[in-house]
Amino acid sequence: MATSSSTPAAIPKWQAIGQAKREEISALLPPEWRIDPIPAPEELRDATSYAEQFLTAEEKEITGTLSAAALLDKMAKGQLTAVQVTKAFCHRATIAHQLTNCLSEVVFNQAIADAEALDAAYERDGKVVGPLHGLPVSLKDQFRVQGTDTSLGYVGWLGKKETADSESWVVQQLRRLGAIIFAKTNVPPGLMTIETNNNIIGYTLNAANRLLSSGGSSGGEGALIAAGGSILGLGSDVAASIRLPSALNGIVGLRPSHGRVPYLGVANSMIGHETIESVIGPMGRCVADLRLLLQAILGAEPWRADPKVLRLPWRECEEREAREKLASKKLTLGVLRNDGLVTPHPPVKRVVDEAVRKLEARGYEVIEWAPPAHSEGFGIAWSAFFADGGKDIHSQLSLSGEPAVPDLAMNFGDKPGHLRPNETVNELWDTQRRRYEYQARYLQYWESTAAQTSTGEPVDAILVPVAPTVGYERGRGLYPGYTTVYNVLDYSAAVVRAGRADAARDLPYDKFEPQGDLDATIQAHCMHFPIGNCLLQSLRC
Known part of the structure; x- marks a missing residue:
């Protein structure tokens, strides 16, 4: 009717x-x-x-x-x-x-x-x-x-x-x-x-x-x-x-x-x-x-209870040693200012630079971080997350017949078939092999920093922007690469407050040369949105 x-x-x-x-x-x-x-x-x-x-x-x-x-x-x-x-x-x-x-x-x-x-x-x-x-x-x-x-x-x-x-x-x-x-x-x-x-x-x-x-x-x-x-x-x-x-x-x-x-x-x-x-x-x-x-x-x-959890209680002795190292100014850090894929926006760059200056002013040593290419790590993550071609995501959406929200469809498509799945288990194994090899080379680089520090030991932690931008408008969340690489490496990472963006100081770059199309797109958003917060992630093995 x-x-x-x-x-x-x-x-x-x-x-x-x-x-x-x-x-x-x-x-x-x-x-x-x-x-x-x-x-x-x-x-x-x-x-x-x-x-x-x-x-x-x-x-x-x-x-x-x-x-x-x-x-x-x-x-x-x-x-x-x-x-x-x-x-x-x-x-x-x-x-x-x-x-x-x-x-x-x-x-x-x-x-x-x-x-x-x-x-x-x-x-x-x-x-x-x-x-x-x-x-x-x-x-x-x-x-x-x-x-x-x-x-x-x-x-x-x-x-x-x-x-x-x-x-x-x-x-x-x-x-x-x-x-x-x-x-x-x-x-x-x-x-x-x-x-x-x-x-x-x-x-x-x-x-x-x-x-x-x-x-x-x-x-x-x-x-x-x-x-x-x-x-x-x-x-x-x-x-x-x-x-x-x-x-x-x-x-x-x-x-x-x-x-x-x-x-x-x-x-x-x-x-x-x-x-x-x-x-x-x-x-x-x-x-x-x-x-x-x-x-x-x-x-x-x-x-x-959980067989995947390591038998590793809270170690008071290691915490005490870390605090003593901090107090003695023997702590050394690396700083990654740019991951080689997406250039940090002006407020992020400024806050990273300020963090380094403040650490050095307090007597801590900071060296430039130049690890294996983060583009390789991000590529490994992409291969891992989309190995099934989005089958699992779309099968769960089909339970109710709901559509993929735009944020999800941007990566997984509106319907199955948007992504090519691994055709054989060997493709998955290849991703896992590449991850292991990348982890090994990154660790080798980390250990090699002992030759650059005054202590003769590798750096204790690294400072990295959490994201290339302090925020984004709806539908413009495009790049998680600054964080994702450390999931590939499986490093622990803490986000700490490092400052706020400042419209008066954080002006767009005068002459900007993008590192690629994605960089150009994300940089075009620079200063387009209202000022927000800016934090850093600090990592250590």
């Missing part, structure tokens, strides 16, 4: 499912914490402190002033309750979501109930339940949490609520350590783009500049933490996914090497893909908090 002109056309089923999920999330946001009207990005670019006008003095201190260690100390001394801390972060997370669209699951009710149980145990026993007693922790969507969906950004994965038994191992341990899980955060489909956008939640904005992208794939986590809605969270990284959102949103993050932290029970796309393995790591506001969370997880002895 024909539909009358006055009857709304039925929307596709996948669209209806996504809409229902958005409505479910909205219904779980307490009405008293909603803001109306929500300022447009053009009216409010920086959302990092906007929520404070709606918070009590206590909530502002809890969510905006205290470190994770300070919060834990106050709860251990009975100066704050777990309920007070949890409600404060739930309040601020509600505002953060309205401004950035960062949440994929709201677990406030269960979080408050868990906090009440912790407070009751503290009142009864006079001591904390564990080292993370009462600390709210947010999680990237791929972590399985009881009572929530784990969609990975796919509409077809919705409707299968996790149980206590299906929770990710690290989630179970966080609970045992006393942490409170209160929210999960938005991701792109399959975690395979450097912008966070899907057909369920939609596009996640950058908390530090809402006209720009939050990055991906841990973009929801980055935006939530930057907006003050969380103090610590867990993301994952296979190409850029912890480091890029951390840098773009102005927070800190750590990508450990594979085998350091447990992935057991964590959902992922392209299961079985092990040429370049995804790892989980902490994201937060300060390096000390990252250390706190990682140390707590390692204290749970994850190697007893």
Whole structure:
């Protein structure tokens, strides 16, 4: 029967499912914490402190002033309750979501109930339940949490609520350590783009500049933490996914090497893909908090549950030696100013140069880093990520019939056939061989720097831009090469704050000669977008 002109056309089923999920999330946001009207990005670019006008003095201190260690100390001394801390972060997370669209699951009710149980145990026993007693922790969507969906950004994965038994191992341990899980955060489909956008939640904005992208794939986590809605969270990284959102949103993050932290029970796309393995790591506001969370997880002895985790406890002696080396000015660093593929934009170049000058002024030695070509490393990553020709991505999209969002289609196409898959297993083996050989040559180069340092030892770490630009507008996230090469190498990498772009100082290059077509395209975006944050990644073997 024909539909009358006055009857709304039925929307596709996948669209209806996504809409229902958005409505479910909205219904779980307490009405008293909603803001109306929500300022447009053009009216409010920086959302990092906007929520404070709606918070009590206590909530502002809890969510905006205290470190994770300070919060834990106050709860251990009975100066704050777990309920007070949890409600404060739930309040601020509600505002953060309205401004950035960062949440994929709201677990406030269960979080408050868990906090009440912790407070009751503290009142009864006079001591904390564990080292993370009462600390709210947010999680990237791929972590399985009881009572929530784990969609990975796919509409077809919705409707299968996790149980206590299906929770990710690290989630179970966080609970045992006393942490409170209160929210999960938005991701792109399959975690395979450097912008966070899907057909369920939609596009996640950058908390530090809402006209720009939050990055991906841990973009929801980055935006939530930057907006003050969380103090610590867990993301994952296979190409850029912890480091890029951390840098773009102005927070800190750590990508450990594979085998350091447990992935057991964590959902992922392209299961079985092990040429370049995804790892989980902490994201937060300060390096000390990252250390706190990682140390707590390692204290749970994850190697007893996850066969891929190395039996490697937190090593106090090595930490002490590193601090002594730092204090004695014996630390040496390399600096990579340009990866040979894409030229860093003026603000990135300036901040790298300033970081080097500051380190040298404090007595540290910095040498220029000239490793094996990063173009080779990036090519290896490309071969690894697209070995199946996008079959896995498109098969998951087909579960609901949803289309690929533009950010995903840019690499994987609107439908299968956009990419050529490996035709034989030998092609995959060849990629793995090339990776191993590249790792060996890079290590050989690293060791050779002993001949350039005054200590006679190889450099301790290298400074590298996280990205060639401080941010990008929607649809313009084109190049993760500055981070991806270190996934190929499997080096641990920490993103630390290094400065902010400055419109007065960071003028476009007068005479720019691109290193290739991609460089020309990305450089054309230079200064086209509003000024944002700029961070560096620091790496060591």
